[in-house]
Amino acid sequence: MxxxxxxxxxxxxxxxxxxxxxxxxxxxxxxxxxxxxxxxxxxxxxxxxYDAYAEDIDVAVADRAMERFRELDGEGDFRFHETPYVFLAREGDDPALSALEEAVEQMQGHGRDVSLVAGEELDAYSIRTDDVGVAGVCSNAGWADxxxxxxxxxxxxxxxxxxxxxxxxxxxxxxxxxxxxxxxxxxxxxxxxxxxxxxxxxxxxxxxxxxxxKPYRVQALVADCDYSGPIVYDATDESYLRPHPRGVLAGDGVELAEADPSDWDPSADDWFVADALGAVAHRTETDRKTETDPKLARAWAGLCGATPxxxxxxxxxxxxxxxxxxxxxxxxxxxxxxxxxxxxxxxxxxxxxxxxxxxxxxxxxxxxxxxxxxxxx
Ligand SMILES: Cc1cc2nc3c(=O)[nH]c(=O)nc-3n(C[C@H](O)[C@H](O)[C@H](O)COP(=O)(O)OP(=O)(O)OC[C@H]3O[C@@H](n4cnc5c(N)ncnc54)[C@H](O)[C@@H]3O)c2cc1C
Missing domain, CATH: 3.50.50.60 (FAD/NAD(P)-binding domain)
Known part of the structure; x- marks a missing residue:
């Protein structure tokens, strides 16, 4: 009732x-x-x-969420930015390569529009590809503020x-x-x-x-640079990035330990900032293309919630x-x-x-x- x-x-x-x-x-x-x-x-x-999931139930939830994000696009100041999601494993990283291939197969089995491609087939995506062993490309993806x-x-x-x-x-x-x-x-x-x-x-x-x-701590940053490529998840170093009005938003810095939700550090660690800026420079090739390094605009930490x-x-x-x-x-x-x-x-x-x-x-x-x-x- x-x-x-x-x-x-x-x-x-x-x-x-x-x-x-x-x-x-x-x-x-x-x-x-x-x-x-x-x-x-x-x-x-x-x-x-994104909708790149390998389980039935996750797929159903993601489908409805993506449908609704698109319905909301243009309401007030909300925008859903259609952007492909490329998840990749580097050459030589055998566990990540085989896990990625298996995950793509399962996603395809659940009707996801995800293709398995070799590194050189990613050339259209304006990201560095010479270290990529294999990648999944998911077209039903995007980002929103x-x-x-x-x-x-x-x-x-x-x-x-x-x-x-x-x-x-x-x-x-x-x-x-x-x-x-x-x-x-x-x-x-x-x-x-x-x-x-x-x-x-x-x-x-x-x-x-x-x-x-259980709460656990994660980190992200925004870097000033020139980037209009896809959302990228690098399964080898477990980092991600997406386009941002200032350049790139990037993250990883996951601490796989229970955090205290009433006593945690909301600012990013120095090691994370250095690693994430390095990952951005590497994958977007902004340092090679513009001869300037991506510059930190802001960085922060937050908590995510884990279940068994x-x-x-x-x-x-x-x-x-x-x-x-x-x-x-x-x-x-x-x-x-x-x-x-x-x-x-x-x-x-x-x-x-x-x-x-x-x-x-x-x-x-x-x-x-x-x-x-x-x-x-
Ligand atoms: C760095 C970072 C990057 C992330 N990136 C992504 C991403 O790209 N995509 C994605 O899907 N998710 C991402 N997440 C996860 C995402 O932020 C969370 O899963 C999501 O925001 C959870 O939303 P929520 O409404 O459940 O919780 P919250 O947004 O945390 O809202 C809970 C609210 O409850 C209030 N509250 C708590 N206790 C009380 C109380 N006793 N009385 C009254 N109010 C109370 C809090 O003040 C808070 O505003 C990211 C998280 C972090 C930290």
């Missing part, structure tokens, strides 16, 4: 999309955000989007009648569902949706429902209390689809894929943090 009043906690890409989709279905929505919209990890995302997505959904939520409570940190309760604004005020709702990103684990634990979610099996935690944790978190670095590109799925689920439609069910884990098990952007399982 459709609830009358729902609280959504977290105004990132996922919470805003969920709040809008609930309000569009006639639900009265209150959106709580302890800071400003996008102040969590959505404002730190690279904004890369996450801040523009946040701004657009704040506007859309406002027009749909969502009540904003920004600057309000809350705790959540189950049985009955509600949010506590301080020790004195608890507001009751028919349902509460926790979309608090990597902070969701703490919120649910204090509500008595631990979930299998790399699938997210989406759906009801207990009666009236739902969760959407654990994206392994894919939360922005999945937000348009996941927000919609969650809104439909809260309204009583049984649409959440079983592999996303938060109840598949006890929430107390120990597990290692695994990176999300990998080709091999």
């Amino acid at each position: 459709q609830p009358e009043r729902v609280a959504v906690v977290g105004a990132g890409a996922v919470g805003l999309t969920t709040a809008f989709d609930l309000a569009s279905r006639g639900v009265r929505v209150t959106l709580f955000e302890r800071d400003d919209p996008g102040a969590g990890m959505s404002g730190r995302a690279a904004g890369i989007c 996450p801040e523009a997505y946040i701004d657009l959904f704040v506007e859309k939520c406002e027009r749909a009648g969502v009540e904003f409570r920004f600057g309000t940190e809350v705790e959540v309760h189950a049985d009955p569902p509600g949010v506590a604004i301080d020790d004195v005020v608890t507001e009751r709702y028919d349902a509460v949706v926790v979309a608090a990103g990597v902070f969701s684990g703490r919120l649910l634990e204090s509500a008595g429902h631990p979930v299998a979610l 099996d790399r699938n997210p935690l989406v759906g009801e944790v207990t009666d009236g209390l739902s969760l959407a978190a654990g994206w392994h670095g894919h939360g922005f590109m999945w937000a348009p689809a996941v927000g919609e799925l969650l809104a439909r689920d809260v309204c009583g439609e049984d649409v959440i894929p079983t592999p996303f069910d938060p109840g598949r884990f006890e929430g107390t098990e120990s597990f290692d943090v695994l990176d999300g952007m990998v080709l091999e399982e």
Whole structure:
């Protein structure tokens, strides 16, 4: 049955999309955000989007998300920049080469428009190719500015009648569902949706429902240079880059260890900046073409959420209390689809894929943090 009043906690890409989709279905929505919209990890995302997945369920979510990004293109200041996604393994890197070939085969088996090409066939893409052993080229891909997505959904939520409570940190309760604004005020709702990103684990634990979610630290930078090529993921050094109005946005710097979401370093490490600028110069060949090195414009770190099996935690944790978190670095590109799925689920439609069910884990098990952007399982 459709609830009358729902609280959504977290105004990132996922919470805003969920709040809008609930309000569009006639639900009265209150959106709580302890800071400003996008102040969590959505404002730190690279904004890369693609459908190059090898599993059925990921493919279905990516398809819907890409469809929606394209529908949103041109609304307000939001733009979806169609850009091919080239993922490559370097010559001599045998594990990455065979993992890439296998991944492309699986993607093709799931109907993805992805082709396997040799390095020399990439010449049209204006990137360095002489070290490439093999590459996958995915044409259903692009990038968007996450801040523009946040701004657009704040506007859309406002027009749909969502009540904003920004600057309000809350705790959540189950049985009955509600949010506590301080020790004195608890507001009751028919349902509460926790979309608090990597902070969701703490919120649910204090509500008595631990979930299998661990934050880990990643890094990115923007470099001034001249680049209009594809999005590139280098599986050999596990780095990525995409075009950016200033030149290139690049990232890797993944720390495969649990981070403390209330005590982490939001600035980028020197080693990361040096490595990433080197990777940009190498792959875009800006140093050779222009005889100038890419220059650092800004660099930052952020947290991603890991689960034991790399699938997210989406759906009801207990009666009236739902969760959407654990994206392994894919939360922005999945937000348009996941927000919609969650809104439909809260309204009583049984649409959440079983592999996303938060109840598949006890929430107390120990597990290692695994990176999300990998080709091999
Ligand atoms: C450097 C970097 C690059 C990335 N690149 C990509 C990419 O290219 N593509 C991609 O798909 N993903 C990428 N990601 C991952 C992406 O940023 C996240 O998966 C996504 O933003 C998660 O969105 P969210 O809405 O779930 O969480 P968030 O955006 O973190 O939103 C959660 C919100 O909840 C609020 N909150 C927390 N606790 C409370 C509370 N108690 N009360 C009220 N409010 C609360 C926070 O302030 C925050 O605003 C990247 C991440 C980083 C760090």
